Structures are given as C-alpha cells and as structure tokens.
Amino acid sequence: MKKKEEEVYYAKKKRRAQQTQGEDTSHKKERKIFNDGYDDDNHDYIIKNGEKFLDRYEIDNLIGKGSFGQVVKAYDHEEQCQVAIKIIKNKKPFLNQAQIEVKLLEMMNRADADNKYFIELWV
Numbered sequence: 001m002k003k004k005e006e007e008v009y010y011a012k013k014k015r016r017a018q019q020t021q022g023e024d025t026s027h028k029k030e031r032k033i034f035n036d037g038y039d040d041d042n043h044d045y046i047i048k049n050g051e052k053f054l055d056r057y058e059i060d061n062l063i064g065k066g067s068f069g070q071v072v073k074a075y076d077h078e079e080q081c082q083v084a085i086k087i088i089k090n091k092k093p094f095l096n097q098a099q100i101e102v103k104l105l106e107m108m109n110r111a112d113a114d115n116k117y118f119i120e121l122w123v
Contacts, residue, residue: 035090043089044070057085068094 016037032041040046047070051059057074060082064071069088076083088094108117 039090043091043094045087045090047072047087053085057083059085068097 034041034043038045044065047059047062049059049061053059053074056078057076060073060075062070063073063084069086072085072087074083074085075081086098088098
C-alpha cells in the first residue's frame, strides 16, 4: 500500500471505530463486525455516499450488486468525469476471481490495437 493510501485507510478505520463505539446497542441485537466495520455480514463493503476513495473518486450511489460484489457510480475528480467502480467482496476466492478478470481485461486491451472497444482498467 502506498503511504497516502495507508493514511486514508487508517483515518477511515479510526473514524469507523469511533462511530461504532458511540452507538447505543442496549436494545439492538449484537452484530458481528467485519473488516473493522468496513464490511457487512455478507463481506460487501459498506457504501457511504459522498465517501472518497484515494482522494480522487467520490462515491455517488450503488448502481448494482451481485454475488461477486458491488458496482458504484462515482465522480473522478482527476479526470472530471463519472465512472463506475467495481468493489469485490472481501473474501479470498473473490480476490482470486478478480485477478483473473483483470488479466482478461488486459488481454482484451492488447488484442484491440485499433481501439474499437472501450475497455478501461484501473487497478
């Protein structure tokens, strides 16, 4: 992880821990906490509208959800355009599958010498 990414991660981790401590759970069922409060019980990242990833992508809203993970609509402040970001579940098998998907997208990009197809990949 890059230094700036680590700072963002730990700042968000600390904020989530403080939010969790402040909640009144006396009348609620006790919930398990996954990934320090970042994930729900299905191992999906808990989307927060307005949250920024890497000080670049501002989350607008959830646009899709499936067995593999979620897709969010976001605004890329660097490129000044709307983007879709796929967020995979926080489980090893899904990470492995995502790495295969990345390799396939890279292969498709190399095969498209004329840029006929629009395949963007940011990892």
